[in-house]
Amino acid sequence: MIVCSDLAFRSVAIPDLCIPSGHTCVIGPNGSGKSTLLSLFAGIETPEQGRICIDETTPRKTDVGWVGEFPEDNLIFRTVHDEIASALRFRHLPHEELEPRVEQALRDIDRVDLKNARCKELSGGEKALVALAAAIAVRPKVLVLDEIDSHLDRATAEHVQRILPSFSCAHILQSTQNMDTASHADHLIYLEEGKVRHFGSPEDIFSDLEDTQFYPTLWRFASCISHLKR
Numbered sequence: 001m002i003v004c005s006d007l008a009f010r011s012v013a014i015p016d017l018c019i020p021s022g023h024t025c026v027i028g029p030n031g032s033g034k035s036t037l038l039s040l041f042a043g044i045e046t047p048e049q050g051r052i053c054i055d056e057t058t059p060r061k062t063d064v065g066w067v068g069e070f071p072e073d074n075l076i077f078r079t080v081h082d083e084i085a086s087a088l089r090f091r092h093l094p095h096e097e098l099e100p101r102v103e104q105a106l107r108d109i110d111r112v113d114l115k116n117a118r119c120k121e122l123s124g125g126e127k128a129l130v131a132l133a134a135a136i137a138v139r140p141k142v143l144v145l146d147e148i149d150s151h152l153d154r155a156t157a158e159h160v161q162r163i164l165p166s167f168s169c170a171h172i173l174q175s176t177q178n179m180d181t182a183s184h185a186d187h188l189i190y191l192e193e194g195k196v197r198h199f200g201s202p203e204d205i206f207s208d209l210e211d212t213q214f215y216p217t218l219w220r221f222a223s224c225i226s227h228l229k230r
Contacts, residue, residue: 002041002142002171006050011194012036014050019171019199022186023164026175027214033194034175035069035146041173042066042144054142054171062142065135065169067128069147074131075119080106083119087134105137109163125156132160136167143167145174149181157181179206179216190214 002019012033026034039045040052043059044066054062068074077083084102093101106112109129114122122130128148135143149157161181164172176182188205190198198205209215 001055003053004050005053007040007047007052008049009040009045009047010036012040012191013194014196017189017196017199019173019187019189021170023172023174023184024187024189025182025185026173026189026191027177027179027182028189028191028197032191034191036194037189037191038144038146038173038175041142059142063138063140065138065140065143067131067135067143067145067148069150071124071128071131071148074134075127078118078120080114080117080119080122080130080133083130084134084137087137091138101137105133108136108167109133110159125152128152128156128160136169140169142171142173143169145172147175147177149176149178179214180218183216183219 001021004014004017007014007017010033014037026037028034036045040047041059042064043062046060052059075083077086081102084105085098088098088101102115103112106115109132111126111129111133114126114130117126119127119130128151132145132148148160152160157178161184174185182188183202183206185202188198188200188202189196190205190209198208206215206219
């Protein structure tokens with residue numbers, strides 16, 4: 001359980017919020033505080049007021065994997081192998097465990113073929129997948145994805161969403177502008193001006209947003225088909 005109490009940081013102000021385990025998508029207008037909130041969950045930023053507890057500890061004392069909007073900013077090593085291995089070396093993983101964990105991370109993203117590739121020669125989608133592999137190689141309790149899909153081609157974005165449920169993270173926190181992606185999450189947080197206006201299941205939240213731009217295209221299309229058949 002992630003618990004926010006009297007949380008305040010920059011534009012974000014959340015008096016009380018409890019997020020169960022599972023996949024949670026954060027949605028809302030540009031500038032609503034989505035990236036700021038995710039940076040707090042990841043421990044990149046610390047609250048000016050209040051607290052965040054992840055299973056009764058702070059984000060900075062929790063194993064967190066992070067992938068930002070621009071994956072090339074995450075990659076600093078020459079090869080894919082070294083990029084993934086670096087995340088493990090920074091945590092002082094024993095050498096004998098390093099190779100199996102690198103291999104497993106590549107299997108988790110279904111791209112073992114990238115192991116010896118040079119990072120600078122990867123496509124944008126492949127860079128995002130490698131950044132994701134590095135994040136999950138440490139087997140984090142919390143995986144934070146800040147609009148990872150915003151610059152991906154459709155096939156890669158769909159691939160990312162397809163493999164997310166196979167990860168063993170207790171929490172996957174993801175911001176997205178794609179409401180069809182958000183509709184598959186377990187929980188939604190709708191932010192507006194730094195405040196949580198809605199929190200709950202996609203069915204509950206989107207029922208309140210049907211007349212806005214924040215309504216899944218596929219749901220709207222299905223609704224139109226249903227009306228035409230009547």
